[in-house]
Amino acid sequence: MSSELSPIDKAKYACAVKSVDFVKDGMRVGLGTGSTAAWMVKRLGERVRDEGLNIVAVATSTRTAQLAEEVGIKVSTLNEVEWLDLTIDGADEFDPDLNLIKGGGGAHLQEKVVATASERMIVIADAAKDVPQLGAFPxxxxxxxxxxxxxxxxxxxxxxxxxxxxxxxxxxxxxxxxxxxxxxxxxxxxxxxxxxxxxxxxxxxxxxxxxxxNGLFIDICDVVVIGHEDGKVEVRGLGGQIMEEGTVDLGAPNLFKDI
Missing domain, CATH: 3.30.70.260 (ACT domain)
Known part of the structure; x- marks a missing residue:
């Protein structure tokens, strides 16, 4: 797979794969929208299929809902579920305080509603999204x-x-x-x-x-999983605390060739 992906896609793949480790059996999970979130959804679908992971998901857009159903994830509505254990979503920028700019895909309204209905929000992003101050991204x-x-x-x-x-x-x-x-x-x-x-x-x-x-997410994100093109991942908490570091195997089968 490594030779088939660009450096930025390798970084997205790495953080997407790592983020799914936070999902446990029986959870109610919010699924984000965007290219990195789409890879996370497919990885989560693999766990549902291969491990029998039992979860209920709420999607932040129609395209995410369609993808989730295609990979075997049970999709419900927020009105039915009401509260979530976890939401995993991407970001266009994040700063040292884990404030975000989101909405590059135009789904930030539903994304914000779902994220604030969750006990935790985990953001997945490549290292280029890490900025000292928000605003370069529209x-x-x-x-x-x-x-x-x-x-x-x-x-x-x-x-x-x-x-x-x-x-x-x-x-x-x-x-x-x-x-x-x-x-x-x-x-x-x-x-x-x-x-x-x-x-x-x-x-x-x-x-x-x-x-x-608006696309500013203030005091909503709890954890950022940052991916790098060499497969390295860094889990960062509030205050810039490094919670975990590791490496994702970029030689794994390409589950995401259709994204």
């Missing part, structure tokens, strides 16, 4: 279709009083059409370059009429 903000241009104007006004290095806002597109979330909303991407105070930013954005949710 911040996604889900907004109502109704009056979205007015909402964008209100966000532009709010950014004038916030500690950021950029203020460009773009409507996310899917080909020639606006990208539509699972809830039927639009996504505005805020190109801020640097976010001086993520907590204040998150609070102010969610007070703006028309904003449904």
């Amino acid at each position: 911040l996604p903000v889900e907004v109502l279709n109704f009056g979205w241009k007015t909402t964008r104007g209100l966000i532009e006004e709010a950014l004038e009083d916030l500690d950021v290095d950029g203020r460009e806002i773009t409507l996310r597109m899917s080909g020639d059409e606006p990208f539509i979330t699972d809830e039927g909303n639009l996504v505005l991407d805020l190109h801020l370059k640097r976010i001086g105070d993520p907590r204040r930013m998150a609070l102010i954005l969610n007070q703006i009429p028309g904003v449904v949710e």
Whole structure:
């Protein structure tokens, strides 16, 4: 498998495989969305098939739910399960305090609801997502279709009083059409370059009429599993504490060739 994957994919594979070790029999598990999370779902499906692992999963998007069902994972809804033992999801950036930017895949609303309904949130990410300060990755903000241009104007006004290095806002597109979330909303991407105070930013954005949710995850993540291209993995807790280090075999059969 090693020769078939790019360096970044090797890192994603490593953290995805390691993260599934946190899942125990009988757990209620939230399944994230994105390329790294998809690999985690397939690895979890392997454990269900080969070990008889008995879990109930709640997906954060329709595409994750479809993948989970394909690999034999029992999928339920959050209304049915209500509370989860664990959520495993990716991130676009994480800082030393384990604050995150999420939403590159446009699923951050459901991802935040599922993560906050969990006893623990474990983030899986390659080492490039580890940043000293959030903001280089555009911040996604889900907004109502109704009056979205007015909402964008209100966000532009709010950014004038916030500690950021950029203020460009773009409507996310899917080909020639606006990208539509699972809830039927639009996504505005805020190109801020640097976010001086993520907590204040998150609070102010969610007070703006028309904003449904932003992609800042503050005080939600408990553990980050960081993957490297050589197969090394690092499990990091709050305060930068190194909880565990190890290596994932990159020579294992390629279970993820279709992702």
